[in-house]
Amino acid sequence: MEFRPGGRTARVRAAVLRAAEDALIENGFAGLDLADVARRAVVGKTTVYRRWGTVPALVAELLTEMAASSSPRTESGWLDEDLRANARLVQRTLTDARQGPLFRSILAAALTDAGTAAALRDFYEVRVAEWAPVVEAAVARGELPAGTDPEKVIRAVSAPLYYRLLTAAGPEEADADAAASVAAAAARAGAFRSPGPPVRGADRSAG
């Protein structure tokens, strides 16, 4: 019974992850403390220490949950539209009243904590894999050159938005639309093609 959805374990987990978000937003990663999270979640300290053990483990599980509950991709059948939807989703997340400060805290932690960096890499792999099919579909439709690497295109859409977050103000919606347009233009120009497979008939082992 312990693991049924909506059961006590699931409720405790939800309360603890929500409390961890609150604590990260208020105090940042350096101020995150399992006893404080337990108090905020109204859960026994022993439960939190036994279940999560360390702050990086708790943040890693928070990122797993954030990846699992993030918005699914849209598929409009038109590359520019899909990339713009992806860019606007990233932009809205980074500037959301709650998600924005939460991401800033986690990104800051990942810059100096290797465990959080690894958990954050997993988060982006899940998110990039969720959106890669819109690029695969564009290749299949002939909108993009064969051999275009879908993950590189999706990462190229996000990159300018995170760069703005780090080095300028924003990002704003116009930045999202520009990021999508630039990635689409570069993709159409073949800039994200992976090195091709060996040419058929060319026996490389004989070289």
Add this chain to the structure above:
Amino acid sequence: MEFRPGGRTARVRAAVLRAAEDALIENGFAGLDLADVARRAVVGKTTVYRRWGTVPALVAELLTEMAASSSPRTESGWLDEDLRANARLVQRTLTDARQGPLFRSILAAALTDAGTAAALRDFYEVRVAEWAPVVEAAVARGELPAGTDPEKVIRAVSAPLYYRLLTAAGPEEADADAAASVAAAAARAGAFRSPGPPVRGADRSAG
């Protein structure tokens, strides 16, 4: 005499900024303390407090110094070569044994401290302005469409490298070369053109 180059004031400033770098690398922004910086620099605490006052003010001056002493642009006369040189410079800086951890600490601080974020924005404005002329020259040579925004192109070269720093491993030299190629391809496709000036003869005030 106080302000002549190489004089006591200049020596104190250099020692304090170097000590601030050391402290940021070791303890991060949250652990930065003016008394500790004074001790590391072998400078009186009173001097440091009187001259810099606060930690964010000290970090802002460090960023001003880092911008002033960064490598100048190269101008090869070929856009792809110039953008690659810019990308490799950014990549080497972000992964340098000393500059890498220093940038990580400052970027982490900028994500949660508004004063450091403003100082970092100034740093990037200086660096982007330093490299923008290589794009202006490419437009003048006809390599890029008229109306291409030089600063957008330079920022597009850096964005994927900072994004990798945040969300993946690296960046490595191959990532730098890819970032330069993608930015050049998008620029040639006209993706960084600014909205054009009003067409000559079209009297907008009459509308």
